[in-house]
Amino acid sequence: MVNMRAPYIFGLLRNGFKDPSLAATSNTVEFTNPNEPLQGHLALTQDPTEMMLIWVTKDADKPQVRWSPVLAPVIRKKDANTTTYSAEDMCGPPATTVGYIDPGLLHYVVMNGLTPGMKYLYSFGDDKYGWSKQYTFT
DSSP: OOOOSSOBOOEEEESTTTSOEEEEEOOOBOOSOTTOOEEEEEEEOSSTTOEEEEEEESOOSSOEEEEEETTOOOOEEEEOEEEOOOGGGSOSTTTTTTTOOOOOEEEEEEEOSOOTTOOEEEEEEETTTEEOOOEEEO
């Protein structure tokens, strides 16, 4: 199941697509941490000493990335920029109606001062809502 930062209820439908009938529903299923920092994506910039990181959360206090070379315990931190969009920003139905799912908050930050070819550890999130596990990149 994908953590969409909202509770799920599953339904069992009968009678096919022409005449669907709701036969049963599940209990509500919720995630332990609906605000878990998720979907971390790295992207190169035009500068070989930088790496962009993008991730999502439901809420945020002071989103940051923390990184350090694997072989050196010097931890660097950088505050993230945050944005989002709403149904009104979409082009039209069904994206603005039944197809719309709140994306949460989108965070992005550029890690700089990197040494090309060096392996780095990084994590993202904030102290109030939690941190991702540690990841690596070279």
